[in-house]
Structures are given as structure tokens and as C-alpha cells.
Amino acid sequence: MGDKKTKGHVVVNIEECKGCGLCVEACPVNVLYQSEKFNTRGYHYAQYKGDGCTGCGICFYSCPEPGAITVFKRWDKITEKRFCKNCDGERFVFTLEDKPGKYFCTACLKEV
Amino acid sequence: MSKEILKKSEVFYEVYERKPGADKLTTTYCPGCGHGIIHKMIAEALEDFGVQDRTIFISPVGCSVFAYYYFHTGNVQVAHGRAPAVATGLKRANPDSIVISYQGDGDLAAIGGLEILHAANRGEGFTVIFVNNAIYGMTGGQMAPTTLIGQTTMTTPRGRDPVNDGYPIRMSEIIATLEAPVYVERVMLSDSKEIMKARAAIRKALKVQIEKNGFAFVEILSPCPSGWKMTPSQAKRWVADVLSKYFPVGVKKDISAEFEGRKKEVKKVSKEEIAKILGIVEAEEVDKRVNKYVDKDVSEEIKVAGFGGQGVLSLGITLAYMGMKHGYKVSWLPSYGPEMRGGTANCHVKISKGSIGSPVVSYPTLLIAMNRPSLDRFENDVVSGGIIVYDNSLIDREPVRSDVTVIPIPATKIADEIGSTKIANMVVVGAIVKYLDLMSVEYIIDSIDQVIKSKKLADMNREAIRKGVEYMTTNYKLG
Ligand SMILES: Cc1ncc(C[n+]2csc(CCOP(=O)(O)OP(=O)(O)O)c2C)c(N)n1
Ligand code: SF4
Ligand code: SF4
Numbered sequence: 001m002g003d004k005k006t007k008g009h010v011v012v013n014i015e016e017c018k019g020c021g022l023c024v025e026a027c028p029v030n031v032l033y034q035s036e037k038f039n040t041r042g043y044h045y046a047q048y049k050g051d052g053c054t055g056c057g058i059c060f061y062s063c064p065e066p067g068a069i070t071v072f073k074r075w076d077k078i079t080e081k082r083f084c085k086n087c088d089g090e091r092f093v094f095t096l097e098d099k100p101g102k103y104f105c106t107a108c109l110k111e112v
Numbered sequence: 113m114s115k116e117i118l119k120k121s122e123v124f125y126e127v128y129e130r131k132p133g134a135d136k137l138t139t140t141y142c143p144g145c146g147h148g149i150i151h152k153m154i155a156e157a158l159e160d161f162g163v164q165d166r167t168i169f170i171s172p173v174g175c176s177v178f179a180y181y182y183f184h185t186g187n188v189q190v191a192h193g194r195a196p197a198v199a200t201g202l203k204r205a206n207p208d209s210i211v212i213s214y215q216g217d218g219d220l221a222a223i224g225g226l227e228i229l230h231a232a233n234r235g236e237g238f239t240v241i242f243v244n245n246a247i248y249g250m251t252g253g254q255m256a257p258t259t260l261i262g263q264t265t266m267t268t269p270r271g272r273d274p275v276n277d278g279y280p281i282r283m284s285e286i287i288a289t290l291e292a293p294v295y296v297e298r299v300m301l302s303d304s305k306e307i308m309k310a311r312a313a314i315r316k317a318l319k320v321q322i323e324k325n326g327f328a329f330v331e332i333l334s335p336c337p338s339g340w341k342m343t344p345s346q347a348k349r350w351v352a353d354v355l356s357k358y359f360p361v362g363v364k365k366d367i368s369a370e371f372e373g374r375k376k377e378v379k380k381v382s383k384e385e386i387a388k389i390l391g392i393v394e395a396e397e398v399d400k401r402v403n404k405y406v407d408k409d410v411s412e413e414i415k416v417a418g419f420g421g422q423g424v425l426s427l428g429i430t431l432a433y434m435g436m437k438h439g440y441k442v443s444w445l446p447s448y449g450p451e452m453r454g455g456t457a458n459c460h461v462k463i464s465k466g467s468i469g470s471p472v473v474s475y476p477t478l479l480i481a482m483n484r485p486s487l488d489r490f491e492n493d494v495v496s497g498g499i500i501v502y503d504n505s506l507i508d509r510e511p512v513r514s515d516v517t518v519i520p521i522p523a524t525k526i527a528d529e530i531g532s533t534k535i536a537n538m539v540v541v542g543a544i545v546k547y548l549d550l551m552s553v554e555y556i557i558d559s560i561d562q563v564i565k566s567k568k569l570a571d572m573n574r575e576a577i578r579k580g581v582e583y584m585t586t587n588y589k590l591g
Binding site for chain 1: 115116117118119120121124135137138139141142143144145146147148149151152153155182303304307308311337343344345348
């Protein structure tokens with residue numbers, strides 16, 4: 001679940017990725033790669049190597065799919081863990097300014 | 113870029129319910145297509161500026177025709193090239209709305225070439241996002257006005273040749289020569305630096321609208337990997353290395369700093385003025401005879417069909433107009449062939465107590481067939497329990513449906529006896545109004561010349577309506 005020493009963090013929504021590879025090419029620090037595996041629609045989806053992301057957000061803006069990439073620019077600030085019923089396990093969670101009192105899972109992005 | 117989390121904008125629907133099929137989470141765009149990137153930047157800006165609730169996004173014809181699947185804003189999908197005309201109407205009627213005319217190069221520079229020029233020239237207060245991918249994407253890669261010289265497409269297999277096909281059109285430069293546009297810039301989706309410039313241009317263009325109600329135009333050189341037969345990576349490089357050499361990026365015009373803002377005014381036309389323009393004589397006070405119908409629960413969907421020249425359109429107008437005078441909600445929609453007279457014509461009429469969503473009548477509760485082809489064509493569409501009225505002086509067969517009420521009226525014969533077959537339509541008006549007790553017959557007779565302007569026919573029309581009523585009272589024992 002990500003090295004807290006790195007500043008940023010990327011979550012690829014595997015099923016929404018169309019495998020165009022633009023994010024992989026755009027990442028200045030090369031921490032993204034295309035999986036050898038296919039998603040259910042037959043695309044080699046993008047993956048995060050797990051650490052090294054600087055949180056620059058470049059991959060987010062190079063990706064054409066609205067929901068395929070989420071970037072946490074300040075991963076180091078996200079410290080709280082909660083139980084996520086979707087993931088069935090403890091996950092780091094984030095909050096949103098416009099949704100006070102709610103916690104969202106950093107892995108599946110759904111409300112915990 | 114101060115947000116700490118970059119995620120799917122809330123200006124997009126969480127689930128694309130309108131999209132058919134099982135996959136309701138991804139767009140219809142090809143991998144690596146620029147449309148998606150542009151959508152994301154627009155959505156983000158609308159969210160940041162807090163204008164989602166008053167935004168109307170116009171989807172063009174082209175690959176982005178289904179943009180309304182994704183944008184959780186107001187949406188209108190328009191005919192090819194017509195986005196600027198529709199945007200003009202939307203913005204003028206609702207000056208506080210934020211209107212985005214989103215268009216491809218086929219849409220904006222080919223079929224809609226003049227539409228955009230005039231909207232820009234008028235300085236309409238909406239934002240144009242012009243997605244230039246140098247090709248018709250949706251239809252499979254034909255030449256667009258922006259296709260480069262030598263570029264091979266489906267319709268230029270030997271490469272675009274200026275002798276045959278003309279030169280690629282630089283729309284931003286053309287728009288920038290006009291007086292009224294406030295801000296015109298061309299950007300490109302090549303590398304991340306350029307993408308961020310595109311993002312800034314989109315935001316600026318929207319600001320020009322939000323803050324100054326001014327016309328702003330952003331042209332975006334956008335990859336179409338499928339149309340160009342390239343990988344997404346090759347396509348984005350081709351944007352920078354080839355496309356942008358002919359279409360240089362940069363600001364083409366920017367008077368936003370000194371521009372004082374376009375006045376927001378809705379030209380209000382009073383009810384009286386409209387009545388005067390249309391020549392409608394307003395009744396002094398509501399007629400007592402009409403009042404009797406205020407609480408009547410009516411919901412008729414009527415199709416009137418016959419030859420052009422049989423007066424089917426004015427039959428429909430008469431019903432709709434008189435319905436309106438009785439306080440019903442009404443609509444009238446004509447549909448006729450190019451032949452006008454001699455061809456077939458029909459119209460759709462709705463008369464109802466409740467409001468009307470669409471003027472189209474697909475399954476009539478009442479079919480008025482004035483000739484045989486109309487009966488043949490529409491008989492099966494009538495709802496079960498509905499009514500078929502047909503002119504049995506012209507139609508040589510009876511309806512076959514047994515689940516509907518069938519009312520034969522020799523309308524043309526009756527009209528002929530009065531003096532003109534042209535007024536058969538009014539015989540039918542009298543007959544059905546009487547049969548359904550839909551409106552006051554006396555009121556209609558007194559005010560028919562508000563609808564049928566010909567003075568010559570006025571007396572005959574009144575007579576025809578009376579005869580229609582009389583026919584029904586004698587044959588159907590109506591009160
Ligand atoms: C009146 C009309 N003419 C032609 C068409 C066929 N047509 C559909 S999309 C299209 C071109 C779209 O190209 P563009 O505007 O560049 O958008 P893209 O698909 O590349 O995003 C055409 C000619 C149509 N739908 N309607
Ligand atoms: S946010 Fe920047 S550093 Fe992190 S994966 Fe995306 S492009 Fe690479
Ligand atoms: S054909 Fe071209 S413009 Fe259309 S969705 Fe595919 S890549 Fe995009």
C-alpha cells in the first residue's frame with residue numbers, strides 16, 4: 001500500500017483503462033507501466049510501480065478516460081487507515097472538503 | 113493545480129446510465145483519443161468555477177455526439193454544424209447560463225462553416241471548443257477542411273491535393289480577423305506542457321464567458337489515432353511534429369483585458385405585441401361557453417392525414433387553436449412531403465389538460481383519415497380503444513380494426529353539397545368536437561375566422577361545421 005516516504009501516489013482504475021499508454025509515456029519519473037495482463041475488455045491496463053510518484057499530476061491530464069486515473073498529490077499527508085468494506089481490509093482513507101464527515105478508500109475510491 | 117487529489121470530476125456522471133450496453137463506466141472514445149482529455153479539462157474547469165448547475169453543453173454530430181452521456185450538466189444534442197445557432201438561442205434566452213459549443217472540424221469548418229462565422233461575428237456570449245483532428249473521425253476517416261495537403265484519408269487515398277480539394281482552413285486565424293470575438297487561441301494535445309496550456313486556454317475561454325459574457329474560441333489540435341491509423345503515442349507526436357506546423361499554436365486574438373463585457377439582455381415581447389404580430393384578436397373576456405370546459409379532463413393525441421390540399425393541416429390548426437381558447441394545453445406539428453399539393457400531408461395535434469412533453473403523435477387516440485392511403489398507413493398505429501374517423505365518401509374500405517371506435521363521415525360529399533369540397537375539413541371539425549364534447553361548437557362557429565382568414569370561405573366554413581354537428585346528432589343520438 002504505497003511507501004509513505006514518496007510524496008505522490010497513483011491509483012489506476014483497471015476496468016476503466018483502455019491501455020493507450022499515454023500516461024506511461026508522460027510520467028517524468030517512469031513509475032507507470034503497462035501490465036502484461038488484460039482487463040475484462042482486453043486492454044493491457046496501466047499500473048503504478050508502487051513508489052516513486054512525485055504527485056505531479058501529469059498522467060492524470062494525459063489520460064483520456066475521466067475515471068481511469070486518480071492522483072494523490074500529497075500521499076505523505078494521508079495517514080489514517082480504516083476498514084473498507086469493498087476491499088474487505090484496512091486501507092488508507094481520504095476526505096473531501098465538499099463531503100464533510102465521509103471517508104473514502106484510497107484503493108477503490110469508494111466510501112468506506 | 114492546487115488540489116491535493118486529482119480524480120474524476122463530479123461534473124461527469126458517476127455512472128453513464130444513458131450509455132447503452134453493459135459498460136457504463138468508460139466513454140465511447142478510442143484509446144488515446146483527444147476528446148476524452150478535453151472533456152476532462154472542461155469538466156474540471158466547470159467544477160472549479162462552480163457553474164455546473166447553469167452549464168449547457170452542446171454535443172455536436174461527430175465522435176462527441178454522445179457527450180451528454182458523460183456531462184452532468186444541461187445538454188442539447190444538435191444537428192451537424194448547428195451548435196453555434198443553438199448556442200445563440202440558448203444563451204440569449206438564458207443569459208446567465210454557461211453555454212459550450214463543442215465541435216469537431218467537420219462539424220465546425222465544413223457543414224457548419226458559416227454558422228460559426230456569424231455567431232463569432234455577432235460576438236455571442238458562449239464558448240466554442242473546436243476539436244481539430246484534421247479528419248472526420250466518426251464516419252471512418254474522410255477528409256475534413258482541416259486535413260493537411262498530402263494527408264491520406266478515406267476520401268483522399270492519394271493524399272489531399274489542393275487542386276482538387278483546396279487547402280486546409282485555419283479557422284482560428286479567420287475568426288481572429290473578426291471584430292467581436294474576445295479571445296481566440298489554438299492549443300495542442302501533444303506533450304504534457306502543451307496539454308497544460310490547453311487546459312489554461314479552456315479555463316480562460318470559460319472565464320471570458322462567465323465574467324464578461326464574451327465570445328471565446330479555443331481550437332485544440334487533437335489526436336485521432338483511429339482515423340490517422342497510428343498508435344496513441346505516434347498520434348500525439350504527429351500533432352506536434354506535423355499538424356502544428358501548418359496550424360501554429362498560440363493566441364490569435366485577446367482583447368479580454370479591455371473588453372467591457374457584453375450586455376445581457378433578454379428582449380421581452382409582451383403578450384399583446386405577440387398577438388398583434390400574429391394578428392390574433394384577443395377575446396375581450398373569457399366566453400361563458402368556453403368556461404364550461406375548464407375542468408374537463410382531456411388527453412387527445414390526434415393524427416390528421418390526407419392529400420395536400422384537403423385542408424388537413426388547417427383542420428389540425430383549428431382543433432389546436434380552439435383547444436387553446438378553451439384553456440387546454442395544445443400542440444400542432446405539420447408533416448408533409450415536398451409535393452405540397454397533390455402529395456400526402458399529415459399533422460400531429462395534442463389537446464390536453466396536462467402539459468405536453470413532445471408534440472409528436474406516434475400512437476394516436478384519434479385518427480382522422482381523409483383518404484385511403486392515410487387510412488392504410490396509420491390504421492394500425494391507433495391505440496386500442498381509440499377512434500378512427502374516416503371520410504367514407506372517398507375511402508372505399510372500412511377500417512379492419514375491431515378494438516377501436518369507427519366513425520364514418522361523408523365529409524367531402526357534405527362539403528360538396530354546401531358548395532366546395534375544400535371545406536370537408538370543417539365538416540370533420542364540427543363532427544368530432546360534437547362527438548367528443550371537447551369544446552363549445554357555438555364558440556367555434558363564432559370565432560372560426562380567427563383561424564381561417566379567408567373571408568370568402570368564412571360563411572361556408574360555419575355552415576360546414578354546423579353540418580358536421582348535425583350529421584353526428586342525427587346519426588349518433590348525441591345530446
Ligand atoms: C447533416 C449531416 N451530414 C452528414 C452527416 C455524417 N457525419 C457524421 S459525423 C461527420 C463528420 C464528423 O467529423 P468531425 O466534426 O471532425 O468530428 P469527429 O468525429 O472527428 O470528432 C459527418 C460528415 C450527418 N450526421 N449529418
Ligand atoms: S503523478 Fe506524475 S509522477 Fe506520479 S505517476 Fe503520474 S505522471 Fe508519474
Ligand atoms: S475516431 Fe478518432 S476522434 Fe473518434 S473516438 Fe476514435 S480517436 Fe477519437
